[in-house]
Each structure stands twice: as structure tokens, then as C-alpha cells.
Amino acid sequence: MKLERILQNQGFGSRRQCRQLVELGEVRIGGEVIDNPGAEIATAGLVYEVEGEAWTYREKTYVALYKPAGYECSHEPKHHRTVYSLLPHQLVERNVQSVGRLDLDTTGLLLFSDDGAFIHNLSSPKKHIPKVYRAELAEDGTDELIERLLAGVDLIDEPLPVPALTARLLAERSLEMSIDLGKYHVVKRMVAAAGNHVEKLHRNGFGGLTLGEGPLASLAEGEWIYLEEADLQQLYPAA
Numbered sequence: 001m002k003l004e005r006i007l008q009n010q011g012f013g014s015r016r017q018c019r020q021l022v023e024l025g026e027v028r029i030g031g032e033v034i035d036n037p038g039a040e041i042a043t044a045g046l047v048y049e050v051e052g053e054a055w056t057y058r059e060k061t062y063v064a065l066y067k068p069a070g071y072e073c074s075h076e077p078k079h080h081r082t083v084y085s086l087l088p089h090q091l092v093e094r095n096v097q098s099v100g101r102l103d104l105d106t107t108g109l110l111l112f113s114d115d116g117a118f119i120h121n122l123s124s125p126k127k128h129i130p131k132v133y134r135a136e137l138a139e140d141g142t143d144e145l146i147e148r149l150l151a152g153v154d155l156i157d158e159p160l161p162v163p164a165l166t167a168r169l170l171a172e173r174s175l176e177m178s179i180d181l182g183k184y185h186v187v188k189r190m191v192a193a194a195g196n197h198v199e200k201l202h203r204n205g206f207g208g209l210t211l212g213e214g215p216l217a218s219l220a221e222g223e224w225i226y227l228e229e230a231d232l233q234q235l236y237p238a239a
């Protein structure tokens with residue numbers, strides 16, 4: 001593929017901007033400046049430098065972000081900062097989208113990709129991919145709360161009661177629950193329907209990926225990492 005085209009589809013700007021970067025000698029491959037924008041370059045395993053920063057060619061890109069509170073999952077936030085401001089602009093330029101959304105005040109694991117099929121797959125309720133949440137409760141949790149969540153609660157826009165896949169108390173006012181549904185405010189609404197109130201919400205896991213473990217072991221709040229093929233396999237429940 002032509003070098004200018006590679007840079008363009010990896011998020012380095014318009015064709016013209018990418019051509020300029022190359023002509024200005026800002027692009028190196030194997031330590032060597034390539035100043036011909038039309039140079040044919042093999043993309044498999046390609047590592048290149050732009051303005052001294054190393055990048056790996058990725059046909060599609062998959063990212064995990066530890067979302068802090070106070071960021072909106074929107075490209076055009078009205079009143080707050082956007083989660084996209086936490087990603088490098090090359091990824092935003094590639095038009096990565098979040099897989100579902102977390103509320104402004106929710107923290108935790110948020111995935112992004114520019115692979116539409118991947119996003120669709122992970123968002124499909126048919127795939128039954130569990131998401132694990134930790135909620136701080138306004139009142140002490142009870143056995144009854146857990147039983148109600150596991151039995152299923154009525155939500156206004158759902159035809160059938162919605163059950164948690166798992167639910168347990170980690171402390172008097174700390175609930176951990178998992179669901180495979182991705183709906184607006186779903187955890188907060190489920191807990192409210194079961195008779196308590198979520199004061200703080202954190203998503204700790206998505207499929208087999210968990211903050212603080214495996215590839216996400218050292219991901220700190222506000223940080224992001226690329227997910228590699230083996231990491232993506234962990235997302236799906238074992239068949």
C-alpha cells in the first residue's frame with residue numbers, strides 16, 4: 001500500500017496532510033526516513049515512526065479505556081469532557097466508537113473500535129456477554145435485594161422481567177452484579193426496581209476482561225491500551 005494511504009487510514013490526517021508529513025521527512029521505517037509518499041510498503045507487521053513516535057500498522061483497532069467519572073460517551077458532549085479526549089487523536093480520526101456507553105458518573109471498563117462488526121457483535125443481547133458492575137448503595141444491601149435482582153425486576157421498556165446473571169454483596173453497601181443487557185441506566189434502574197439506590201457505579205469487567213487482571217492488570221484510571229487478538233478472544237464466553 002502507498003505510504004501516504006497507510007498514514008491516512010491509520011489516522012494521521014487527510015491525504016494531503018499525510019503526503020506533507022512524508023515529504024517533510026517525518027516518517028521513518030526501520031530507522032530510515034522515507035520521503036516518497038507513493039512508496040509501496042507492505043503493511044503486515046509494519047512498525048513505523050511519525051515525528052519520532054513509533055506506531056504499529058493495525059487494519060482495525062481495538063482499545064480498552066479505564067473511564068474516569070465526569071466524561072461523556074459522546075463525540076459532541078454538551079456540558080462535560082468527552083471520553084474521546086482521553087484517546088490519541090489518531091484513534092479518534094480513525095473514527096473509533098465506544099461499545100455501548102457508560103453514564104457520565106460511571107467509572108470503569110469501556111471498549112472502543114473502528115470495527116463495526118465487532119461493536120455490533122459485542123452489543124448484541126444474543127451473544128450474552130456479561131458485564132460486571134460494582135455499585136455503592138444508598139442503603140444496606142439485603143438478601144432480599146439479591147433475590148429480587150436474581151429473580152428479575154420489571155423495567156418500564158422491557159417486556160419481561162430483567163434478571164441479573166449474578167449478584168452478591170461485597171460489603172454492607174457494596175453490590176457486585178453482572179448483566180448481559182446494555183440499556184440506558186440499566187443497573188441503576190434495576191437496583192431501584194429492587195428497592196435500593198445506586199450512589200456510585202463502576203464497571204469492572206466486560207466478558208472475560210477484568211480491570212486489574214491479565215492484559216488490564218496495570219491499566220490506571222484515565223489510561224487506555226490496545227487489545228490484541230488474544231485479549232479479544234477473552235471477551236467471549238467459552239462455547
Ligand code: URA
Pocket residue numbers: 101102103104106183184185186187188189201
Ligand atoms: N448501567 C447504568 O445504570 N449505568 C451505566 O453507566 C452502565 C450500566
